[in-house]
Amino acid sequence: MMLTLIRRELLDNLMTFRFAVAVFIMLFLVVANTAVLIKDYERRLAGHKTEVQKSRKYMLDGKTYSVGELNIDRPPNPLSIFNAGLDKRLGNEIWVYYGHVPTLWDAEKHSSQNPFMNILSSIDIVFIFEGVLSLLALIFAYDTLAGEYERGTLRLVLTHPVSRGYILVAKYISAMVCLLVPLLMSLILAMFLLTTSASFSLSMPDFLRIGGIIFASIAYLSVFYLIGMLISAMTRRTSTALMLSMFVWGFLVLVYPNMIVAVIQPSNPPEERRASVHNHIKQIWEEFERERKQFLATDRHLEGDPYGNMRWRGGYNFEHFQDKASVLQHYYYAGAEIDGFHEEPESQALHVQNYHRFLVPLIIDTAERTWRIREPVLEELFILPATIDRAWLRLSPTGIYDVATQALAGTDLQGMQDFFTAVQQHRQSVIDYYYDKNAFGSRQWFSADKETVDWRTLPQFIFQRSDISLNVQRALPDLFLLLTLNIVLFIGVFLIFVRREV
Amino acid sequence: MWHITKREIYDNLNSLRFALTTVLLLALMVTNAVRHIREHPKRVQTYRDAVTESSARLTAHADGSLYKLAQYGPGNFYKKPSSLHFCANGGESILPDTIKVGDPPVFATDSENRVILQGVWSLSYPDANLQNKNVGPKVSQVDWAFIIGSILSLIALWFTFDAFSGERERGTLRLMLANSIPRHTVLIGKFFGALISISIPFALAALVNLLLISTASTVHLTTEAWGRLGIIFALALLYTSLFVALGLLVSARVQQSAVSLMILLLMWVTLVVFMPSTLASIASSFSPATSFDEFWKQRNPIEEDLWDKYDEWLWSSKVDDKTLRGKSAFFTENAEREERRHEERLRYRSSQVYRARAITSISPATLLQHLIEGFAGTGFERHLQFVENTQRYARQLREFVADTDRADPESPHILGVREGMSKKFITPESVPRFEDTLNLSRDFNTAAMELLLLTLFVLVLLSGAYLAFVRVEV
Numbered sequence: 022m023m024l025t026l027i028r029r030e031l032l033d034n035l036m037t038f039r040f041a042v043a044v045f046i047m048l049f050l051v052v053a054n055t056a057v058l059i060k061d062y063e064r065r066l067a068g069h070k071t072e073v074q075k076s077r078k079y080m081l082d083g084k085t086y087s088v089g090e091l092n093i094d095r096p097p098n099p100l101s102i103f104n105a106g107l108d109k110r111l112g113n114e115i116w117v118y119y120g121h122v123p124t125l126w127d128a129e130k131h132s133s134q135n136p137f138m139n140i141l142s143s144i145d146i147v148f149i150f151e152g153v154l155s156l157l158a159l160i161f162a163y164d165t166l167a168g169e170y171e172r173g174t175l176r177l178v179l180t181h182p183v184s185r186g187y188i189l190v191a192k193y194i195s196a197m198v199c200l201l202v203p204l205l206m207s208l209i210l211a212m213f214l215l216t217t218s219a220s221f222s223l224s225m226p227d228f229l230r231i232g233g234i235i236f237a238s239i240a241y242l243s244v245f246y247l248i249g250m251l252i253s254a255m256t257r258r259t260s261t262a263l264m265l266s267m268f269v270w271g272f273l274v275l276v277y278p279n280m281i282v283a284v285i286q287p288s289n290p291p292e293e294r295r296a297s298v299h300n301h302i303k304q305i306w307e308e309f310e311r312e313r314k315q316f317l318a319t320d321r322h323l324e325g326d327p328y329g330n331m332r333w334r335g336g337y338n339f340e341h342f343q344d345k346a347s348v349l350q351h352y353y354y355a356g357a358e359i360d361g362f363h364e365e366p367e368s369q370a371l372h373v374q375n376y377h378r379f380l381v382p383l384i385i386d387t388a389e390r391t392w393r394i395r396e397p398v399l400e401e402l403f404i405l406p407a408t409i410d411r412a413w414l415r416l417s418p419t420g421i422y423d424v425a426t427q428a429l430a431g432t433d434l435q436g437m438q439d440f441f442t443a444v445q446q447h448r449q450s451v452i453d454y455y456y457d458k459n460a461f462g463s464r465q466w467f468s469a470d471k472e473t474v475d476w477r478t479l480p481q482f483i484f485q486r487s488d489i490s491l492n493v494q495r496a497l498p499d500l501f502l503l504l505t506l507n508i509v510l511f512i513g514v515f516l517i518f519v520r521r522e523v
Numbered sequence: 524m525w526h527i528t529k530r531e532i533y534d535n536l537n538s539l540r541f542a543l544t545t546v547l548l549l550a551l552m553v554t555n556a557v558r559h560i561r562e563h564p565k566r567v568q569t570y571r572d573a574v575t576e577s578s579a580r581l582t583a584h585a586d587g588s589l590y591k592l593a594q595y596g597p598g599n600f601y602k603k604p605s606s607l608h609f610c611a612n613g614g615e616s617i618l619p620d621t622i623k624v625g626d627p628p629v630f631a632t633d634s635e636n637r638v639i640l641q642g643v644w645s646l647s648y649p650d651a652n653l654q655n656k657n658v659g660p661k662v663s664q665v666d667w668a669f670i671i672g673s674i675l676s677l678i679a680l681w682f683t684f685d686a687f688s689g690e691r692e693r694g695t696l697r698l699m700l701a702n703s704i705p706r707h708t709v710l711i712g713k714f715f716g717a718l719i720s721i722s723i724p725f726a727l728a729a730l731v732n733l734l735l736i737s738t739a740s741t742v743h744l745t746t747e748a749w750g751r752l753g754i755i756f757a758l759a760l761l762y763t764s765l766f767v768a769l770g771l772l773v774s775a776r777v778q779q780s781a782v783s784l785m786i787l788l789l790m791w792v793t794l795v796v797f798m799p800s801t802l803a804s805i806a807s808s809f810s811p812a813t814s815f816d817e818f819w820k821q822r823n824p825i826e827e828d829l830w831d832k833y834d835e836w837l838w839s840s841k842v843d844d845k846t847l848r849g850k851s852a853f854f855t856e857n858a859e860r861e862e863r864r865h866e867e868r869l870r871y872r873s874s875q876v877y878r879a880r881a882i883t884s885i886s887p888a889t890l891l892q893h894l895i896e897g898f899a900g901t902g903f904e905r906h907l908q909f910v911e912n913t914q915r916y917a918r919q920l921r922e923f924v925a926d927t928d929r930a931d932p933e934s935p936h937i938l939g940v941r942e943g944m945s946k947k948f949i950t951p952e953s954v955p956r957f958e959d960t961l962n963l964s965r966d967f968n969t970a971a972m973e974l975l976l977l978t979l980f981v982l983v984l985l986s987g988a989y990l991a992f993v994r995v996e997v
Contacts, residue, residue, distance in 0.1 A: 140614035141803035
């Protein structure tokens with residue numbers, strides 16, 4: 022019986038005009054946009070590669086440890102074509118300096134694109150699904166029950182000894198099968214396009230992630246189909262059902278997500294708190310500065326000058342405080358690359374070495390201390406408002422779907438933070454390497470006259486995108502939310518339909 | 524015809540969709556107003572503070588010798604926030620709102636860090652803000668451009684999808700055409716009926732919005748702003764009629780209203796949501812950016828060239844005419860080149876944005892977005908206008924310095940060097956001040972092309988609807 026019902030519904034749906042249109046529009050939009058997105062990704066990847074080469078060259082150019090320019094460039098995430106998330110927006114160039122803990126907020130953007138282009142809107146595959154899949158689901162759903170009621174066939178079907186639940190399940194399954202055809206076809210074509218592009222190297226976990234995204238898409242599709250069914254079960258006429266469905270679609274997809282972010286009071290960044298913390302960080306560095314001055318003053322060989330008043334044969338040095346109040350950035354930055362000294366007594370250089378052996382660990386220590394203050398405040402200033410916004414967005418299935426796919430693609434905030442955590446770890450390993458080499462107390466710290474630094478033995482920065490299980494773990498709450506929504510809606514449809522008079 | 528229109532309006536007024544539309548538009552417009560009232564005073568305050576500071580800098584530079592004014596120039600320039608910011612946000616958070624006047628470049632100092640060679644001021648244009656600290660979700664701003672561009676167009680389709688197909692289904696179309704009314708009258712009647720019934724909730728919502736905004740004591744709308752609002756309202760009607768015409772066209776061609784709605788919705792999604800973004804992505808892939816390295820690479824040879832040219836005069840401390848003229852020429856040329864290079868960079872980038880905007884203009888939604896931005900005084904066009912205003916003022920100020928110097932017979936008339944300029948005192952009041960203004964006729968001129976295109980779209984669709992309806996079999 023069930024099979025007969027499903028077969029009937031399937032045939033009903035497959036032979037319609039709307040099915041043809043659905044397939045066509047999905048294929049058209051997804052394929053056209055995938056081609057554009059692949060191009061965009063290739064450009065970003067090329068930009069990343071030149072940037073990596075450039076920073077490697079800069080690093081090798083540095084002759085002393087203290088001027089070592091260790092820049093790290095964030096590679097674009099290939100899955101960003103499914104959901105761009107924060108991948109394109111956030112900074113992708115970060116500088117690793119032993120005296121400052123690098124965070125997302127310190128990252129800059131390398132200029133691979135005209136920044137004015139950002140006033141134009143951008144797109145990704147999930148965005149297409151958000152708009153079109155939901156619309157198609159509602160178009161398939163609005164007349165499933167109301168239409169049969171209007172035509173009188175519902176009464177006919179119910180005269181047979183079939184339970185109403187069966188009818189609902191049959192309708193649901195067959196419509197979902199029909200809707201899956203355009204979804205899967207477009208995705209297969211998109212994947213085909215991806216594999217033809219040379220720059221995409223998708224690994225097995227990537228395919229699993231894409232699988233996760235497809236699963237989320239199906240759940241999202243089903244939510245909207247059930248919403249459509251709910252409306253169809255409640256109304257007696259198809260035209261009313263259609264009208265209501267479109268209204269609900271417009272509201273959930275278009276109006277609510279944009280409106281809610283505008284409505285909720287943008288929790289004013291506590292300016293005073295930011296200023297006070299910034300001052301606190303500054304004070305810590307001032308304390309450091311006093312200590313440094315004191316050390317210089319007590320060593321009578323140096324007479325207050327970090328380089329012991331030796332006369333140079335070329336080279337340069339610098340010393341200042343870097344400050345950026347908006348992201349609570351404040352640190353001491355100093356370095357030197359001295360080509361050689363005139364008639365220098367060996368003991369004087371030893372004093373300079375001694376000074377650096379004292380200074381650099383102090384810088385690292387102070388950086389750690391300020392980091393402990395800075396971290397929670399950054400969280401409060403930047404992450405908290407974004408989290409609140411996202412929480413409100415979850416009231417619409419579109420918001421849930423967006424967050425879930427972002428987490429799966431690894432372009433969500435946590436995925437981005439993974440990279441910066443890796444950079445922080447890299448900084449730690451660079452510091453360890455310096456300790457191992459006794460770099461701070463060495464002559465190569467500031468002078469290139471005897472020996473230059475061999476940067477090739479420096480630990481390499483390796484970044485692996487987070488493990489698939491971690492991605493799934495992050496997406497799980499939202500996927501669960503989507504599935505729960507499905508179940509609740511289905512129960513709702515069932516209850517209404519069972520109690521309905523035919 | 525009036526009968527048909529009236530009938531349509533009565534039909535619509537009693538329907539569910541009318542009620543839902545009114546609620547939806549009201550909610551959006553109130554949100555928009557509340558947000559504007561909350562945020563606009565802050566924007567204005569920031570602008571005022573910045574302008575006061577900049578003005579104080581100019582006063583400080585002008586209080587004393589003419590040389591100081593010639594050397595340091597004005598303070599930074601700030602873009603005046605538009606009072607119609609609620610109509611179109613126009614990527615204001617991305618576009619920079621200042622043009623910087625850097626401190627005059629120091630070319631050489633002596634061993635005790637005293638400046639011995641210092642040039643004159645020049646303008647520099649900051650880059651767009653990259654917003655790379657924003658980790659919030661990506662949403663569009665709820666401004667009038669969004670409400671009209673996305674919501675109102677959707678509503679227009681919602682009101683017209685069953686205009687003919689619905690009547691045909693119910694059989695009333697045959698009845699109506701049995702009367703001796705020409706078909707085009709029916710079409711026009713339907714068109715105006717739909718347009719008016721959409722305008723009613725929209726006008727109502729817009730009124731509530733403006734009422735809230737204009738009664739708020741912190742926001743002030745001038746007469747010109749009201750005029751601009753009138754234009755924007757007319758644009759909204761023009762844009763809505765485009766979608767009404769589209770709805771009538773499809774509705775006349777298609778037998779069932781459900782199919783008609785589906786076709787219309789998918790067309791809408793493509794036109795309004797996807798075309799702007801996809802075309803923008805395509806357009807930006809045509810636009811390679813000059814990196815900062817290249818910028819420096821271009822800069823350095825020019826700089827060296829300049830140094831070579833004027834080398835013989837720069838290091839002499841003589842105050843004879845030739846040396847001073849040499850120094851003066853070096854300073855002015857240096858400032859000019861610096862400014863030109865910045866300007867070229869800006870122009871190169873703007874031309875890319877222009878091209879991208881031209882490509883995305885195929886979609887009527889983007890056309891409308893650009894038009895509203897243009898008339899609300901926000902967005903990219905406005906940014907360029909601000910740049911133009913500053914450049915004009917910079918010329919004016921330089922001319923003022925030259926004129927004042929020329930008026931003094933004792934001066935050797937060599938600008939940019941202390942010994943070569945008038946020693947007379949000037950007062951800050953006599954110096955021209957910068958004012959960032961908007962010009963409605965200029966806005967009209969830049970919008971003319973897009974306005975024409977939009978009108979053309981409407982006409983084509985209307986005649987399409989006419990042709991389709993005339994040939995339809997009942």
